[in-house]
Amino acid sequence: MAARARLDGLDLARGLALVGMLAAHTLSAGELVWGDPSTWIGVVDGRSSILFATVAGVSLALMSGRESPPAGQDLVAARVRLLTRAVIVFAVGSLLNLAGAPVAVILEYYAVCMMLCIPLLRLDWQRLAIVAAVAAVAGPVLLRVLIVPVDAAPGIGTLTELLVQGYYPVVVWFAFFAAGLALGRAGADRRAVQRSALFGGTALAVVGYGLGAVLPESVASSTAGLGATGWDSVLSAAPHSGGVAEVLGSGGLALAVIGGCLLLPAAVQLVLAPLRAVGALALTVYSAHVVSLGILAAAGLPTRGAGVFWTTLVLALVGAWTWRVLLGRGPLERLVGSAARRAASPAAP
Structure with a gap:
């Protein structure tokens, strides 16, 4: 029963993240002002995708030994499974980019972060927490160090673009995967750990957003993570800025x-x-969403607006729940899971 509740809760968090991403893609959120309720939809901008990445980190722990880091052949198998998953997710992301949807597809960045987590699988939660803390501070600094030479040398490669450019620069977003992996290793099915995540995360969010609140406006709202080179933004709290305040606040x-x-x-x-069904079929639902937006864009139809959002949301909820009840795992989830298991299976005699 405890394991079932844990999985349900994780699916729910992933479902919330995905719904937030659907909203960010189809609604004009604008700048979030906490004192103005009409702007509160802006909470989905940036924060939803960060939640998505952090949940992914927890999932990596659950599929690689849970609280006990794998060793020996188990470690090798876990690494092969994770690498296989990452390669397939990267391929799906590359295909989705061909759909022509007016969104920044996260899956390629997501896959590279998964690959970078492979060396971390053998670490316990304490060491993972240290890695996440260091990455949360060092990532925004490293982004500003690397983005200048990358911008000065256009066309130097897709990998460098994924690492330091775009909406999800890996040098920053790796911290969210590491934090989720640490939470999973600590024992995400234990009530004490769940309460620590709730209250500790809230405290971290207060620190991060508090830092953003006391910064000068030119610094707090800077978005260098989207391609600018200003060092002011290293502390920024703005969505997709890759600043320390955003990493701490949204990560918390x-x-x-x-x-x-x-x-x-x-x-x-x-x-x-x-x-929860949307969260369980997240890769399938996300892919269908991006493809549908690409079709709308190609047909010259609106891809934003309340009507597009509510239609997308209802179809996602009804479709995912129906599929989950009747058929279980989603088609892309089955593909990824099956490929990962086969890749890690011992060779037949």
Whole structure:
């Protein structure tokens, strides 16, 4: 029962992240002003994808020994499974970029972060927490160091573009994967760990957003993570800025949301089954969403607006829940899982 509740809570957090990303893609959120309720939809900008990445880190721990870091042949198998998953996810992301949807596809960045987590699989949660903390501070600095020579040498390669450019620069986003991996290693099915994630994440969010609140406006809202080179933005709290305040604030919020979802009682989880289904079929739902936006764009139809969002949301909830009830795992989830298991299986005699 405890394991079931844990999985439900993690699916719920992933579902929330995906719904937030759908909103960010189809609604004009604008700048979030906490004192103005009409701008609160802006909370999805940046934070949803960070939650998505942090949940992914937790999932990596669950599929590689849970609280006990793998060793020996188990470690080799876990690394092969993770590498296989990352390669397939990268390929899916590359194909989705061909759909022509007016969105920044996250999957290629996501896959590179997964690959960078392969050396971390043998670490316990304490060391992973240290890695995440160092990455949270060093990543924004490293981004500013690397982005100048990369911008000065256009066309130097896709990998460098993924590492330091775009909406999800890997040198910064790796911290969210490491934090999620640390949470999973600590024992995400234990109530004490779930409460620590909720309250510790909330405290971290207060620190991060508090830092953003006291910074000068020119610094707090700077978005150098999108391609500018100003060092002012290293502390920025703006969405997709890759600043320290954003990493701490939005990363802490992601941990708090995960902890809160894991703590919800089974009755609430049952009521939220359609949202959990979206989380369980996240890769399939995300891919279908991007392809559908590409089709709308190619047909000259609107890709943004309340109508597009609500239609997308209803189709995602109903479609994912129906598929989950009748067929279980989603088609892309089956593909990735099956390929990873086969790659890590011992060779037949």
